[in-house]
Amino acid sequence: xxxxxxxxxxxxxxxxxxxxxxxxxxxxxxxxxxxxxxxxxxxxxxxxxxxxxxxxxxxxxxxxxxxxxxxxxxxxxxxxxxxxxxxxxxxxxxxxxxxxxxxxxxxxxxxxxxxxxxxxxxxxxxxxxxxxxxxxxxxxxxxxxxxxxxxxxxxxxxxxxxxxxxxxxxxxxxxxxxxxxxxxxxxxxxxxxxxxxxxxxxxxxxxxxxxxxxxxxxxxxx
Amino acid sequence: xxxxxxxxxxxxxxxxxxxxxxxxxxxxxxxxxxxxxxxxxxxxxxxxxxxxxxxxxxxxxxxxxxxxxxxxxxxxxxxxxxxxxxxxxxxxxxxxxxxxxxxxxxxxxxxxxxxxxxxxxxxxxxxxxxxxxxxxxxxxxxxxxxxxxxxxxxxxxxxxxxxxxxxxxxxxxxxxxxxxxxxxxxxxxxxxxxxxxxxxxxxxxxxxxxxxxxxxxxxxxxxxxxxxxxxxxxxxxxxxxxxxxxxxxxxxxxxxxxxxxxxxxxxxxxxxxxxxxxxxxxxxxxxxxxxxxxxxxxxxxxxxx
Amino acid sequence: xxxxxxxxxxxxxxxxxxxxxxxxxxxxxxxxxxxxxxxxxxxxxxxxxxxxxxxxxxxxxxxxxxxxxxxxxxxxxxxxxxxxxxxxxxxxxxxxxxxxxxxxxxxxxxxxxxxxxxxxxxxxxxxxxxxxxxxxxxx
Numbered sequence: 014x015x016x017x018x019x020x021x022x023x024x025x026x027x028x029x030x031x032x033x034x035x036x037x038x039x040x041x042x043x044x045x046x047x048x049x050x051x052x053x054x055x056x057x058x059x060x061x062x063x064x065x066x067x068x069x070x071x072x073x074x075x076x077x078x079x080x081x082x083x084x085x086x087x088x089x090x091x092x093x094x095x096x097x098x099x100x101x102x103x104x105x106x107x108x109x110x111x112x113x114x115x116x117x118x119x120x121x122x123x124x125x126x127x128x129x130x131x132x133x134x135x136x137x138x139x140x141x142x143x144x145x146x147x148x149x150x151x152x153x154x155x156x157x158x159x160x161x162x163x164x165x166x167x168x169x170x171x172x173x174x175x176x177x178x179x180x181x182x183x184x185x186x187x188x189x190x191x192x193x194x195x196x197x198x199x200x201x202x203x204x205x206x207x208x209x210x211x212x213x214x215x216x217x218x219x220x221x222x223x224x225x226x227x228x229x230x231x232x233x234x235x
Numbered sequence: 236x237x238x239x240x241x242x243x244x245x246x247x248x249x250x251x252x253x254x255x256x257x258x259x260x261x262x263x264x265x266x267x268x269x270x271x272x273x274x275x276x277x278x279x280x281x282x283x284x285x286x287x288x289x290x291x292x293x294x295x296x297x298x299x300x301x302x303x304x305x306x307x308x309x310x311x312x313x314x315x316x317x318x319x320x321x322x323x324x325x326x327x328x329x330x331x332x333x334x335x336x337x338x339x340x341x342x343x344x345x346x347x348x349x350x351x352x353x354x355x356x357x358x359x360x361x362x363x364x365x366x367x368x369x370x371x372x373x374x375x376x377x378x379x380x381x382x383x384x385x386x387x388x389x390x391x392x393x394x395x396x397x398x399x400x401x402x403x404x405x406x407x408x409x410x411x412x413x414x415x416x417x418x419x420x421x422x423x424x425x426x427x428x429x430x431x432x433x434x435x436x437x438x439x440x441x442x443x444x445x446x447x448x449x450x451x452x453x454x455x456x457x458x459x460x461x462x463x464x465x466x467x468x469x470x471x472x473x474x475x476x477x478x479x480x481x482x483x484x485x486x487x488x489x490x491x492x493x494x495x496x497x498x499x500x501x502x503x504x505x506x507x508x509x510x511x512x513x514x515x516x517x518x519x520x521x522x523x524x525x526x527x528x529x530x531x532x533x534x535x536x537x538x539x540x
Numbered sequence: 541x542x543x544x545x546x547x548x549x550x551x552x553x554x555x556x557x558x559x560x561x562x563x564x565x566x567x568x569x570x571x572x573x574x575x576x577x578x579x580x581x582x583x584x585x586x587x588x589x590x591x592x593x594x595x596x597x598x599x600x601x602x603x604x605x606x607x608x609x610x611x612x613x614x615x616x617x618x619x620x621x622x623x624x625x626x627x628x629x630x631x632x633x634x635x636x637x638x639x640x641x642x643x644x645x646x647x648x649x650x651x652x653x654x655x656x657x658x659x660x661x662x663x664x665x666x667x668x669x670x671x672x673x674x675x676x677x678x679x
Contacts, residue, residue, distance in 0.1 A: 022636040053591070060594040065637050067598065068675045166346050167317070167357065171364040171413055173406070174343045175398030175425055176472040183472035184346045196403050208409060211417050214321065214365045214380065 014043035014134075015107045016141045017050060017127040019058070025103070026065050028124050032100040033072065035062065037126070038092075038114070039079030040106035047141055049127050050105030052079040058105065058126060083110025089117050096121050132163075149219030149226065155212060157198040162215075164191035170212040237374065237420060238392035240337035241309035242281035244540040245513075246421060246450040251506065252513030253534050254311065254423065254452060255279040255525050257303065259294035268294070268302040271522050276308045278529040280537055281338055283311040283423070283515070287318060290350025297327060300336045311394060312336045315344025320360035321369070321380055328373060332389055340394040340423065341366040364417045367395055371418030393418060397451075398425035399436035400475040408439040415448045422449050423515040426456035426467075428476045428497075430504045437508050446510025453505040454515050457524055458494040461485040495528060502532045547576040547668040548677070550596045551661065553607040554585045556615040561654045573658050574665045585609070586619025590626050593644065594633070600677040603668035605645040607660065613650075620648060640671050 019025075029035055037059045045051030059075045066073040076099070080088040083106035096102065101122035104111045108129040115123040131143035146163035152170075153160060162168050166184045173192030176183025180193045199205050217223060236243060245252045255275050260267040268284075275282055284299035300310035312331050314324065331339070343363045347355045361369065369380050373389040395414045399407050411422065427433045433453070440446055458464045461484040468476035480497060487493035498516075505511050514534075518525050529535055553562060561568060562581055569575075582588055585608030596604045606627055608620025624646045631641035645667070647660040 022633060026637075053589075056591050057594065060591060060598055061633055061637070064594065064598045064676060067679045068637060068639065070679060166348075167343055167362070168359040169343060169362040171362050171410075173401065173403070173410075174363075175396060175401045176346070177401050177403075178472050179402060184348045190402070193403055196406050205409075208406070209413065209416075211364055211368065211413055214361045214369075217360065 014046050014132070015109070015129060016047045016131050016133040016143075017044050017107050017129045019049055019054065019105075020126060020128055022061060022065075025058070025126055026062070029062070029101060029103060032122075034074045034076075034098060034100050036076045036078060036096070036099045036102045037062070038083070038102050038104045038106070038110075039077075040081075040083045040104075040110050041079055042082045042084065042106070044105060044107055044110075044127065045079075047135065050107075055079050055105055058103070084113055086113075086117065089113060092118070147221075148215070148217075149223075150216055152212070152215075155207060155210075157195045157202065157204070157207075159191055159195045159198060161191055161195070164189075164194075170215065236390075238337040238390040240281065240392045241540065242311065242338050242421070243392040245280045245538055248538070248540060250538050251534065252281075252450070252452060253279045253529055253537060254281045254283060254513065254515045255522070256283045256285060256515070256517040256519070257299065257522070258285050258288060258519065259296070259299040261291070261293050263294070265302050268299050269306060272303045272306045272308050274523055275525055276303075276306055278526040278535060278537065279516070280513075281309040281311050283313055283340060286313040286315045286342070286344070287350070288313075289345045290317065290347045290352070290355075292351060297331050297334070297336070300331065301334050304335050309338065310336055311338040311340050313340045313342060314366070315342045316359055316361055316363055316366055317344035317347060317357050320358050324361070324366065325369065325373065325379055328370065328389065328391070329385070329387075332387075332391065337390060338392045338394060339370060340396065341370065341419070342396055363395060364413055367393060367414055367417040367419050375418075392420050394421045394423060395419045396425065397422045398473050399427075399433050400425055400429065401473045404432075404436075407436055408443060408445070411440055411445055411449075412443055415445055419449050421512075422451045424451065424454040426454040426474055426517060427501055427505060428456075428474070428480055430501060432475065433505065434508050437510050441510050450512040451510055452513040452515040453502075453508075453511050454517060455498055455501055455505075455528075456517050456519065457498040457521060457528060458484055459521050459524075460490050460494070461487070491524075495524065495531070498528050499532055502528070502534075545669065545673055547602045547665055547673075548600070549577045549603040549605070549661075549664055549668055550601045551577050551579050551605050551607060551664070552582050552585065552588045552592070552596075553579055553657075554609055554615070554620070555581045555583055557585075557607060557609050557649050557651050557653075558657060560652045561657070568654075568658070571654060571658055572662070574662050576665060577661045584614075584616045584619040585623035586614070586616055586621075588623060588626070590629060593626060593630050597630075597634075597643065597674070598676060600674055600679070601643075602671070602674045602677065603643050603645070603664055605647055605660070605664050607647045607649060607657065610648050610650055615651075620646075639675060642667050642671060643674065 039055035055077045059077045103124045103126045105126045111125045132145040133141045133143045148162045177190040182188035182190045257271045284296045286296040300312045303310040377385045464481045464484040606623045608623045614620040627646035630644045634641045649656045
């Protein structure tokens, strides 16, 4: 899923400074699963905003709504009748949702309430970590299913570098060295010879570095 | 001759090589580089100029190399893949060759998080092994990475680092083999304090015949104080400092002299290991000790080729 | 000012912990339970979510606290530990809003310990008196 985290309250508050009528808009997709921007978080943030304004003696009207998804026109279009009344929409979706909101409603101020972090997993309750970088050209078949693009701090293709110690990355003892993990896994699978090949330079042209990406599936288009 | 550099000449002539490290200044003074160059030129065969080591912004390696070249020193241009993409790397290589640089050390680089601009975007377009491949192709085929022709020669003696003290230990020789397969001519290792582990690594390298495919220079860091020994033992990822060295430094009346003795012992021990072709002395912030160490190690005078 | 200030505090209390005395406000008051604390019984302190606590503060409570079972002996295993984390979360929210984090607290007690229950209420009232009225009060 896309994993996100709420921005600091102070930052959100300064973003909406002076606005009178705000829609806090949640999303029932990934950000609900990672407890960042679902119905519950919408209610919490809306309450916090009201508390702040009450404290300052500045009136505000905060509406709460949570869409099935903010990355799909079908659901975003549900806002078309009411969105004109808001000074701003504070989206608790990932950055995709904020963008799509802005794309579809040119006259609406679209603000992000979350920092979108990564494509990741829920390691355990309350802990998420990165697994994929969306580089556009998957090489997991070559690396035992573990991604050096997303999980090696230097994105090395022929690691581990000289900073791998006791299974940890040189940048932090909290970060596992993915190349150690790759090594251990390939050893367990009896495929260590895979590591003897020098992996070729990567085509970053299909990654974000190649410009905004798009997929068109003629077989699915109507 | 691949490059005709002094380092290549010394190594191919079968002599035990001595290289050292010159850290460029955090500023614009050519004098700093020249002073270090003058101090070290007679006691080493080539001098590495670091490339924003530990991700701290310093004068560029390429310009440090040019300054040294002007003194008659054979410079080794270090290049990390942290700060440049394939376009900038190839461009700098062309420029370096044009400016007379003949040795290049291909490195990943310390992560930017360690440095003085920790929020910088790391480039890592390619990795250090891919960099070796690119330089080799530029030199041997006169082609850029994309296959286009390069006008002119790219005579570079290609180096890389190896760290026998990082993990997984069993992979360290495989990684060395990968670098050699990619086209490396010489290796400068991480600083050795644990000679026993280094010699096990060398034995594994010899089993694969790697000592005959690349010149391996053993890394040595002279320790200046007990504090430095302790710091390196606990804070530097990928350096192993055995307890006895820390306690020797702590117990020494004259810590600097003890540090020199330890460095000399390590040099003597690694020289005796088959397949070690030289030493690379990295006297961080203690460059003036290098001539003393080289002299006392019996490695003077350096060959004139 | 402190002479005229009558604190308004809401306490969310684990029904299991306070089962033997909470139903008798008269008896509690007689035993020394302070004025100004409104007791809301909940099936488990772990059931009180962040929104409920925030809403109480938003409504103008000068202080809010949660009473749960002893951390290691929660009737519902980890309910009171969860409640503690929520209280900490709200402390951070209050800080960011420029309010005093002491306006929310978490307390633990052994089942049926009325004396401790009264002591906590007095402690909370004391804290709130020192802080003064909530900046959200009456707005």
